[in-house]
């Protein structure tokens with residue numbers, strides 16, 4: 001079994017983006033700008049948005065973190081997005097999901113200028129992904145495919161099982177795998193016999209957000225395992241049940257650790273697997289950096305900035 005090391009590949013991609021940001025700044029005197037908007041104070045989302053904001057800053061991307069209170073009204077959020085759409089210094093806008101319940105998530109995502117939609121969650125961009133006409137892809141599915149391609153994992157003709165049907169991961173990834181000629185089964189909470197579906201898989205992508213839901217007995221020997229799950233655990237007993245023994249020492253201050261959806265005991269049955277942490281998480285951030293750079297470039301081409309080809 002080989003490790004699909006997202007940490008290392010993500011670092012290489014971030015470095016490449018950083019070099020390109022520097023080169024373009026010297027050539028055009030402009031810097032890509034990313035704005036990350038979060039509403040409320042969900043602790044896991046807080047960790048993700050700060051990670052994204054910090055990563056951008058390190059690459060020379062101008063990054064703004066906008067934090068709105070949990071009770072911010074729909075009209076306030078929409079007005080803020082309209083301002084960002086008009087702002088010439090902003091190339092890329094990201095609204096962290098989930099939003100508080102009183103907000104209409106689709107109405108919020110619809111408001112982002114599709115040309116600044118770095119997550120590609122606007123229906124126009126998701127539609128392009130579905131029909132195989134996209135130039136950019138949602139960050140997590142893009143990170144999954146980039147990591148598999150980097151290690152030469154064959155997709156053509158394989159049985160792929162995607163567990164989870166969110167618009168953030170499962171649905172776009174299912175379309176992207178289909179466009180790469182995999183036979184794709186999408187499983188979810190109402191799937192009758194999850195184990196039977198997963199046992200048929202050459203590739204399992206788990207994106208359910210339910211730690212350990214995929215157990216070793218469900219895995220066909222030699223399958224490729226991709227784990228998108230990142231659930232923060234704070235009970236030491238949960239960590240002991242769900243995480244490989246080395247996480248107990250790596251995250252020992254309060255017994256906090258991150259658990260994936262695939263139980264670690266399944267790894268030894270696989271041909272390739274992504275660890276948690278250090279698999280898809282860093283790839284998502286790297287793809288966000290790459291998408292930000294690409295939106296900057298695309299805007300430069302549209303507006304015919306000097307020095308931009």
Ligand code: GUN
Pocket residue numbers: 094095096097098119139140168284
């Ligand atoms: N919440 C979980 N994953 C994501 C993501 O990739 N983008 C955004 N905006 N929110 C998320």
